[in-house]
Amino acid sequence: MLAPFACQPEASRGRLFTEQMSSFRSPFQRDRDRIIHSSAFRRLKHKTQVFVEHEGDYYRTRLTHSIEVAQVARTISGVLRLNTDLAEAIALAHDLGHTPFGHTGEDALELLMQPYGGFDHNAQALRIVTRLEKHYADFDGLNLTWETLEGIAKHNGPVTGPNADAKHAGPLPYALAEVNAMWDLELHTHASAEAQVAAIADDVAYSHHDLHDGLRSGLFTEADLMELPVTGPAFDEVDRLYPGLDKSRRRHEALRRVFGRMVEDVIAVAQGRLDAAQPKSVDEIRHMGTTIIRFSKPLYQELKAIRSFLFTRMYRAPSVVAMRAEVTQVFNGLFTLFQAHPDRLPEEWQADVAMAQDDTALARVIADYVAGMTDRFALQEGKRLLG
Template sequence: MLKAYATQPDQSRGRRFTEAMSTFRSPFQRDRDRIIHSSAFRRLKHKTQVFIEHEGDYYRTRLTHSIEVAQVARTLAGALGLNTELAEAIALAHDLGHPPFGHTGEDALCELMAPYGGFDHNAQALRIVTRLERHYADFDGLNLTWETLEGIAKHNGPVADAQGQPLKGDKLPYALVECNAQFDLELHGYASAEAQVAAIADDIAYNHHDLHDGLRSGLFTESDLMDLPITGPAFAEVDRLYPGLEPMRRRHEALRRVFGIMVEDVLLVAGTRLGPADLKSAQDIRDLNLTIIRFSDRLFRELKVIRQFLFTRMYRAPSVVAMRAQVTDIVRDLFPLFMNAPQHLPAEWRRDVEAAQSETGLARIVADYVSGMTDRFAIQEHARLVRGEDVSPMRYL
């Protein structure tokens, strides 16, 4: 049973292109299914989370991260009486716009696209689901509901003020502006509770799995985590309950406790905030003008300590920094190559180039293409086109 403040499927604001209702799926189920079946979602399996895709089979990729975020989002939404299908759809789509090589690739594209309207992975996700996925006869994109698009755009909060001016940066990313012009997402307001759930689920997932991946990589050890808040007490509890437990089981038992602490904290805070409030609709959540699904102040402070530790010991570790430099060069080489010689683009992309009427239009097509690459495809194309190595071209899907 959905709470009154949950997003009700029969009250959806609809899709940009009108479609008949499904006889057996809710609007948000259809959104979720279309995202899962999209080409961009499949490519996430070969895109970096922290470690480059080929560095190891056990590290998280954008795909496994998105699945973990969706699982957390469904759990939180279900416990809070929210729409689990909408929360899951937003969670599955939230990273679709990430380029190859994670935030390193995004930083490089931001720099390259600065003269052409910038680059932002959230905005690029909207561009993918409204424009770049081209599988349906009646429309470009996936024709998702307004609520799912709103969640992708604003799951981290408003992005503009009441006058439409950006809250961060000099201007809104062009991809966000284009989408908003077609389907007003009310960028100045807060999103639904389900979108807020997807955002906090993202935080929970990466806080948890970055500890896992950092330990597996050897960039730090369990002993290093004993002095940190949350992780130290979690390992101490496992040692008390299971003295002499083998290392891998000990690690898993401790980190699943860390995971549980984050989930329970969010549920406690949300229950405390939602309980006394007289909320009669999903719009009432938006009208609160605050993030209602969040960590407690205490846990947020403790997680900041852990994030700073991870920043120093993992994200800025010498081996990771060295790899960042290599992959930055790949993006910086590929972008101008396609700008100067668009004939190297696949045929279906060259058709868009022929329709482009300016250098900015070309740059945005090239950014779409490069950002859609997987790690291994970008590495292979760089070897083939820039270094001139005899590599059979892979198929861009």
């Protein structure tokens, strides 16, 4: 009962390396399962969002975040009669390319890689699923379908052309260019509705759980959130319905209302836009020139106020900034050490080192290695190798 504008599994553009069809799983179900069983997905357990892994057991990791994004994506795509398996696969894969130490690690690696073609976590996710996972006998990577690769590459919108975001100005990240050269991902168009759902599910999930983690860390209080749009009315409603509720339950009840409002808003807006546009195929979705899955303008403005608050009170809190400086030093030290002494890379990486013909190729091998580290392993290696 999929909508005509959903990605139909039987109409998939297939895989780069031809495989026999499964008798009991669709192509997108196989993609999802391969992502879940990948080494890179397991490592997300010890990669963090804002806080560093050792700072607390209750903070979200990239793994728990990806699971939450997948849950939201399944809910929204199910209501809209999209392909839930494809939306879930893209959601589970969207953070595979992230470095240790959250955005701090990515900022550090982006700076280090500027002379060598740059670094982008979406492009790195493509590099992982097309090259760096080496478990199958017939191919490197996971040999995912074109639709899943497209979703990873451009779930946030076109990467090239007139509709591309300004942040994509300049040459393509080398990892994205390599994959696109193998298989044209039509980077100038929007992605499928399923990929757009995965992108908005990411926004919903992190907006919700960063509020949770910020409260748990003590960087701000419930009283602070009562001064903000969306969160303030949510706490007011809980206080009216459950006067005297204990702190933990009050917090949970309020933030689940924030979560619910975001999901309901996305569904209502998408249904309205789809009813107005009446797309007949997924290609019509791709060539609409705008996203079909988005927040309403009023809620978007309210969420901007919340994100501005989080940026000041959480992402740039003094304790977080101090930890950013510490882990950046570790990251820079490891990268520089491996550049000077590539023989210090593990034995299983030495074949790639031997194939590197110049400084750029070597830097990209090192970037693959350090980007794949977990928070815990990067700190251990920093202590072992740097002192």
